[in-house]
Amino acid sequence: MMLTSEQVLALAPDRSSVAAARGLAAPRAWRSLGRSDDALWGECQGSALYQVRVDLSGPAWKCSCPSRKQPCKHALALMLLASAHPDVLTHATPPAWVADWLASRTRTAERPQKKPAAPPDPAAQARRAAQRFDRVREGIQGLDLWMQDLVRHGLATVDGAGRGPWEEQAARLVDAQAPALASRIRGLAYVPRSTADWAAELLGDLGRLALLTQAFGRLDVLPEPLAADVRQLVGWTLKEDEVVAAGDLVEDDWIVLGVWTDEDERFRTQRAYLRGARGARPAMVLQFAATGEPFADTLVAGTRFEAQLAFWPGAFPLRALVRERPSAATAVEGRLPGSASIASMLDDNAAALARQPWLGRLPCVLCDVVPARERDDTWWLIDRDRAALPLSERDGWPLAAIAGGHPIDVTAEWDGRVLRALYGRSPSDGETWTRPAR
């Protein structure tokens, strides 16, 4: 069972291990790499040559480095490497220093034990799951009381209080094993004073959180797809094999509409928006990589490829992973499939929100829109019916350059306030613009 990079990083004991592991997760730092059905191994060149073994059935690891952290950065790096570049580890018979360790582990496992070892005891798993659910429920109760207190005393009390109260509440939610909720709370710290209308905006965000906690309380009566959304929005995650097991597998000719890539000193994040040419299903592939390393799947706006995607379960399924990609990507000839008008795009948006009201950014392709600047230097995309949506300022001139005042097709993310362009194409001469990685 191969771990995803997210799962590997979740094993890390602290952030410095994460950074160190990313730095080592490149083929040039390794020798004698290899794998078998349930083990990985390699020798990592650090201050000395360290022997690293990973038993995938645990997962468990052993490294010859003196670090006391578990797992050490070398073990993390080996697992990251295997996740990102599986072809670099060739299938082979484990050398003696790996086989010996695996054998000793089996002996340990076979010794009569009071506690059950692998495979995990379903009863223990169920107990842990119930424990987590209780913790989350308590955390959410605390959150509800805290939010209600805020409303009783007034939002004006957090204006000027800084990030403190939000960070504190977020920390409590992390302790309650609801990390996704914690992130949302942390994000709200930046709303006070951010715009003239901040009170209404903050109230709206808190309100939607209240809808979420309300839904959590009714988890057992919600339709299963919506329940899946609520669980994920609170903080339960699905491993890749669980996503596949959920069964929403779609084979199609997938068109890449646009890609958003974020880069900082430590890592890169990518959101790629796809649409099935035959089934017209939208999809979003989320990927992570260490800075300087490529993503596992190369997705380029304006290309298409045959593949099977597996969707995360939900009331409006969007996030997906690419399972098998039989063919290389080819360029899309002609126009991308999209909305003929802003009105129809907004209708589609409303329909999506009706199915899952906590949706944040939604992708769209607007056909035949003209980028235009107003006197106050704000930018807009105007459609054939003369309806206009605000466009992020950064995208104005690049799109205006390929449009020249004539209609073009634009792929963008719409968050209910502003369009952030990912890709633009002029039907008259085929010139394109792609959002650069930033």
Add this chain to the structure above:
Amino acid sequence: MSLARVALLGTARAGDDARTGTPVDRVVEAAADTPPERRVLLAAGALAVYRRAGYRPRVDVAPLVAPAPAEPLPACPRGAAAAIHDMLSEYRLELLPEAFQVLAGAGFRLPSSLLVDVLDLEDAEIRQAANPVLGERGRWLAAQRAAWSWAISLDRRPDIEDLRQAWEEGRLADRLDAIRHLRGIEPDRARDWIAGVWKGEPSDVRMSLVATLSDRLTPADADWLAIAIKDRTRAVRATAAALLARIAGSPVSARAIARADPLLGWSPQQGGMLVVRPPEAFEPEWDDDGLVARPPRGVGERAWWLTQAVALVDPRYWEGRFDATADAIATAAVQSEWALPVSEGLAHAAVLHDAGAWSAALWDAWISSAPERPGADVRAAGDMLARLFAHMPRGAAAARVPAVIDAAPLYDLDLEAALARFPAPWPESVGVAVLDAIEASLAAQGGPGAARLTALLRAGGRAVPVSLLDRAAAIAANPTAARALRAFDLFARQVALRVRLHQEMRS
């Protein structure tokens, strides 16, 4: 009261009316048995979703400008556009002038997707080269944004009124640009403008202004220069004197000849010998002509006065005076007793009076026959050689490139600066000499040649002519120890991008 206001003040003060006046109210009624604060939150959440789903676009936005006109020129091939895109994203901007020229020469323009990045560039040489390939779309964009206005105004020759406005109201840099531009088209009027502001300008500005008269200098400038030469700042006096010395028949020129004539004598035996008699004393009136009594550190007084006196006289004067050629006099100067100060003086004179043949002659004489010298003199000689190389005519310099490369370590010459006198692309002979030297240096594997190799690589990557690009690419592909040099990576990258551009444009 609006829901937001209730929440802002707090239900404790503002009451708990959670009605919104929208269909959301019906949904919230279903939560009647929850605490009032929770009802406010649920109403607010539902209202937020309701509003987001019901977003209405604006309908009154109209573009400020008409659409762009059609393009008469075709866009360059995709491969060439990709190469230019890489030049921009890798910040190899120095390759852009050539790339744009190739496009313009073949009748292409830039694709619209590259226009914003090109319009954002600030280098004057790149802008000049970009102008013909911006197309109608480029000019349409430039007209909409002040930062891009250069793309409109490059075509326009500034008229006198534009120049006057810059001269009277601009920052110093713009004023100097304006007066230099005017001097190029109407030299007398430029001088009049300078004369008009002369008294009120600070000394550093006066220094720059008087220097502009070096362009299109004529005897008509002599009268005003006679005023400038009385300036209270010595540097201004010196510049004015040097200019007057260039005007044959001016009093300064006559004084310069009278001053220098006794200092040099000629003896025709043994092919020609130069007799040097440096001044015994510094006459006070020499100060009026811009000469300086006190020498710089490490230079003797008499040598210093000798150099200055010789520097003001057109070296061609000595050809008539001694009835000898420039080569003969230069050779004799280098072999004379006061070789360095005399040579420096003659070198300054060659540059001042634009005697190109003398620059080459002095250079040759020094390179081929200069005896061993102490360290400080080598530096001074190096400075002199650099000035001579930069001044001599292009053909003469091109022929001497191999010699410059050889002499660079001894005289600590800045090879990159020396080669910069040849605008890119280089004449073929210069390119061949540089590539020969690079190959020889790579074969010799480092050592004291590393600095020289670095300079040659840095200069050559962008400037070797198209005919030599394949040879340069072969050098770049050759795996050697020199790969450790950053300059080598730069050279390889520059050559690779240029080769790619030319290949894409050929196909």
